[in-house]
Amino acid sequence: MTARALLGLAVANVLVLGTGSCLLWGARGLRSWVDLARLSGFAYLLGVAALGVALSLELVVGVPFGLATIVLTCVALGLAGLVAGRMLGRTRPSRGRGQGRGLGLVAASYAVLVVVYLESLFRAGRLASLSNWDGWAFWIPKAKAIYFFGELDDQLFRELANPTYPPLVPALEAAAFHAMGSADVVTLHVQFWFFLTGFVAAVAGLLAPRVPAALLWPVLLLVLVAPRVVSRTLEPQADFLLDYFFALAALLVALWLVEREPWQLACASLLLAGAILTKREGQLLAACVVVAALAASWGTRRSAWPRIALAAGSALALAVPWRIWFGSRDLTGELPESGLLGLFDHLDRPWPALRSVVAALVDYDLWLLVLPLAAAAIVLALVGGARILPVYAVLVYGLATAGFVWVLWSFTELELPFVQDEGVNPIVRLCGSLVVLSAALVPLLLDAAWRGADRAEREVA
Amino acid sequence: MSKLERHLARIRPTLRSLDPRRDRKHGLVRLGVAACVALTAALGPVYWVKAVDRLGDDAATNASANYDDREFGGGNSLVVDKNALYEARGLIPEDEPYRVVAGPGVDGATELTEPHIGEYARYFLMPRRPDPDARWVLCYGCDLSAFGDELEVVWRDELGIAIGRLRE
Numbered sequence: 001m002t003a004r005a006l007l008g009l010a011v012a013n014v015l016v017l018g019t020g021s022c023l024l025w026g027a028r029g030l031r032s033w034v035d036l037a038r039l040s041g042f043a044y045l046l047g048v049a050a051l052g053v054a055l056s057l058e059l060v061v062g063v064p065f066g067l068a069t070i071v072l073t074c075v076a077l078g079l080a081g082l083v084a085g086r087m088l089g090r091t092r093p094s095r096g097r098g099q100g101r102g103l104g105l106v107a108a109s110y111a112v113l114v115v116v117y118l119e120s121l122f123r124a125g126r127l128a129s130l131s132n133w134d135g136w137a138f139w140i141p142k143a144k145a146i147y148f149f150g151e152l153d154d155q156l157f158r159e160l161a162n163p164t165y166p167p168l169v170p171a172l173e174a175a176a177f178h179a180m181g182s183a184d185v186v187t188l189h190v191q192f193w194f195f196l197t198g199f200v201a202a203v204a205g206l207l208a209p210r211v212p213a214a215l216l217w218p219v220l221l222l223v224l225v226a227p228r229v230v231s232r233t234l235e236p237q238a239d240f241l242l243d244y245f246f247a248l249a250a251l252l253v254a255l256w257l258v259e260r261e262p263w264q265l266a267c268a269s270l271l272l273a274g275a276i277l278t279k280r281e282g283q284l285l286a287a288c289v290v291v292a293a294l295a296a297s298w299g300t301r302r303s304a305w306p307r308i309a310l311a312a313g314s315a316l317a318l319a320v321p322w323r324i325w326f327g328s329r330d331l332t333g334e335l336p337e338s339g340l341l342g343l344f345d346h347l348d349r350p351w352p353a354l355r356s357v358v359a360a361l362v363d364y365d366l367w368l369l370v371l372p373l374a375a376a377a378i379v380l381a382l383v384g385g386a387r388i389l390p391v392y393a394v395l396v397y398g399l400a401t402a403g404f405v406w407v408l409w410s411f412t413e414l415e416l417p418f419v420q421d422e423g424v425n426p427i428v429r430l431c432g433s434l435v436v437l438s439a440a441l442v443p444l445l446l447d448a449a450w451r452g453a454d455r456a457e458r459e460v461a
Numbered sequence: 462m463s464k465l466e467r468h469l470a471r472i473r474p475t476l477r478s479l480d481p482r483r484d485r486k487h488g489l490v491r492l493g494v495a496a497c498v499a500l501t502a503a504l505g506p507v508y509w510v511k512a513v514d515r516l517g518d519d520a521a522t523n524a525s526a527n528y529d530d531r532e533f534g535g536g537n538s539l540v541v542d543k544n545a546l547y548e549a550r551g552l553i554p555e556d557e558p559y560r561v562v563a564g565p566g567v568d569g570a571t572e573l574t575e576p577h578i579g580e581y582a583r584y585f586l587m588p589r590r591p592d593p594d595a596r597w598v599l600c601y602g603c604d605l606s607a608f609g610d611e612l613e614v615v616w617r618d619e620l621g622i623a624i625g626r627l628r629e
Contacts, residue, residue: 113509120516127523129534136535136584148588155590159583183587186531215494218501225508230515368504376497384490450494452487 005180005187006126012070012179013044013194019074019081020047023270026084028263030093038208041201042248046267048172048195049245049274050077053318055171056277060321065150065171067178107208110217117224118197125189125234132235133424136185138162139237143173144183154329163331166322168277169238185236192234192241199244200224203440206251211447219373219446223439228366228422228432238279239429243436245275246285250396251440253293257304257388258454265311272315277322280334284403285433286315292395296388336410343410352416353408357401360431366422367435374438380449388454393441397434404430536581539573541601545622546585549599552615552624558592559599567602567621575602596627 020043021036030036036043054073055065063069130136138160145153146167157163176191177183200220207216223229233240249271256264272289275282290312297304326334336342343349361371374397381390404427408418414426422428448454523531529543540546553559561579578601583591598612600623605612608627617623 113506117509117513117516120513120520124516124519124523127520127526127531129523129526129531131534131537133535137580141584141587144584144587159591185534186528214498214502218498218505221505221509222501225505225512227508227512230512368508369500373497373501376493380490380493380497383493384487446494446497449490452490 002184002187005182005184006190008179008181009176009187009190009194012176013191015071015074016047016051017044018047019051019078020044022078022081022085023047023050024081024263024267025090025093026081026088027266028261029085029088029090032094032096034096036093038205039202041198041203041205042267044198045195045202045244045248046270047074047077048198048241049271051175052168052172053270053273053277055175056166056168057318057321059146059152059167059171060325062151065146065174070175070178104213107213107217110213110221111204113221114200114217114224117221118193118200121196121230121234122190122193125193127186128189128234130185130188130236132232132237134161134237135235138165139169140173140185140188142167142170143177143236146170146174147177147183152325157326158329158331162333164326164334165238165279166277166282166319168274169241169279172241173236188236189234192236195241195244196233199248199436202244202248203251206248206255207440207443210255211443215446215450216443219442220439222368222373223370223435226367226370226435228428229435232423232432239432240436242275242278242282242285243433245271245278246282246289246433247437247440249275249286250289250437251444253289254389254392254441254444257293257296257392262307265307269311269314272312273318276315276319281407281430281433283319284407285400286312288396288399288403291399292392295395296392336412338410338412342412343406346409346412349409349412349416350405353405353418356408356416356418357404357427357431360425360427361401361434363428363431366428367431370435370438370442371431374434374442374445377442377445377449381445384449385452386445386448386454389445389448393445396437396441400430400434536585539571539577539581541567541569541571541574542618542620542622545599545601545616545618545624546582548616549582549586549624553586553589553597555588557597558590558595559586559597560591560593560595561599561601562603563601564603566604569620570602596629598623598625598627600625 017040021030021040023046024030024039024043030039051070051074054077055070058069058073059065130140141156141160145156152167173188173191176188180187203220204216229240249268252264252268252271255261256268268289272282272286276286290308293308294301294305297308338345360366374393378390378393378397381393407430408414408416408427418425418427420426529547530537533540533543549559559582561582563575563578565575567574579591582599589597598608602621605614605623605625608625611627612625613628614623614625
C-alpha cells in the first residue's frame, strides 16, 4: 500500500464519477449543482456500470486493455452523455440550491454514524490481506491476466474455476491495478470501499427527497452494520457489486412504476446490464426485477410493458457478446449439469432446498432483522392501501427466493440440507442481494404504508 | 409557550395519526410502521458500535502485519515457505512459463498444500504462465530424483521445496 496507489485509485474513481455525471445529465438532466451533489453516489455507480459494461465489451471484441483504453472509454462515455443531453435539450445545472431541503436533525445524526462507519471500514480495508478463497483462486487471477496480458486469456479462463463468470469485475479490478500502478491486491480493497460508499450515497440521494429521513436512515444503517456486510463487503470479488447494481436497478424500477420518469428505466437498464455482466446470478436477479415490474404494471400494461421490454432487451443485448465469447470457446458451467429440466428427477430436493434458503435469509448472526423487516414493510404497505410498490416488492423478493431454491435444487452436486461456512456459502451470498435490496426498498415501502398509498395514487388524490 | 410545549405541539399531529381509535386500519398500520422504525432505530446504533469496534480491531491487526502477510493472505493456510514463492518470482523471468510439481514431501504442509499450491502459484506468480512442459520447475515436496540429471536446482530450502530449470 502506497500513497501513490491510493491517490491513483482516488483519481480513477473521480474520473468514473465524472463519466457517470455526464451520463446522468444526459439521461435525466440536473437542475442545480446541489442536485448533482445529492445524486453523486448514483452518478458514480452509473459510471461504474457503464465503464464495466463497456470494458467487458471491449475485451470480448479484442480491444487491447490498458490505461489509454480505460481513459478513452471514460471520455467516450462522458461525451455520449453530453451529446444525449444536448439532443434532449437538458439545461446546464444552475448555481442555486434547487429544491434541496438540507439535512434535518435525524438525517444529520445518522449521516454522522454512516460516515464514521465508512471511515472505520476504510481503515480496516486499506491494509486488508487477500484472504478469501474465490478472490485469489479466480477473481484476482482473471484481473491480473487482463492487467498483464491486456486481453481475455483463453487458456487461463479455461483453467480457472467458474470460467463462464462474466469479466466485468476482473476488468474493473484490472483498471484499478492500472490506476494504482501495480497489481496491488492489498490496496485493491479500497476500490470496493468506493463501490460501497457510492451505493450508500446513491440510495440516500435517490430516496432523500421521496421518504422522510426517519424511515430512510435507520434502515440504511441497519443494513450496513449487518455482520456479514461488515465482514465481507470489501472482499475483492463480485458479490456485493452485483448486489449494489441489482438493488439500485430494482429501486429505479420501483420509482418508475409510481413516477414514470423515462430516465429511471433507462438507468435501470444500464444497471441491470451491469448486474448480468457481473455474475451469472445477475441474470436470475434481473429476470426477477423484470417479471415483477411486468406484473406490478398490469393495470397500465399497454403503455408500460413495451417500455419494460425495451429496457430488459437493452440490458440483455449488452450481455450477448460475452455469451458468444464463452460459447464459441466451449466454456461450460453456466447451467446445472442435469440441464434445465433435469431437476424434476430430484423431487426430494426442493423442500430441503427451501429450508436451507429460508434459514440463510433469516440468519440473525448474518443479517440481523433486515429481511423480517422487509416482510413486515411489505405487509404494512399492502394493508395500508398501497398496491404497486408492495406487489412489486413481494414479487422481487418471492421470485428471487424461488430462484435461490432452484439453484440449490438443480445443482445436485450440492448436498442438502446445505450447510457450509458463510465465507464460501453460495446461498448466503445470494441472500445478500435481498438484504442490500432492502436498504433501498424498505424505506419506500414503509413510506407507502404510512401514507396509505403509492406515490402515484397519492398525487392523483 | 414553553420549549417543551412547542416540541409537543410539533409532534402531536404525528402521534395523533398513530391512534387506532381515530382510523382503526390506518392507525394500526402506522403503529406498525412506527414499531418497525423504533426497532430499526434501536438495533442499528447497537450494532454500529459493534461494527466500528470490530473494524477498529481489524485495522489494528492489518496494520501490525507485514506486507508479505498481507500479500499472502489466504495463502498463509497452504504456503509453507513464503520465501520459495518470492524466490520463484525473482528467478523465473516474467515471460517464461513454469510448472508446479507437488508432492507429499514438504515439512509443515497442511492438507491444503499439495492439492492447491499450483492454483496459488498461478495467482502469485502471474504474469508467468503455468505450462506442464515448462523448463522452470517449482518442486513443492516432489521427488527431485524423478528428473535425474536434467534438472539444475537453483534454489532449495530445508523443508523440501526447490526451484530448478531443466537443461536444454
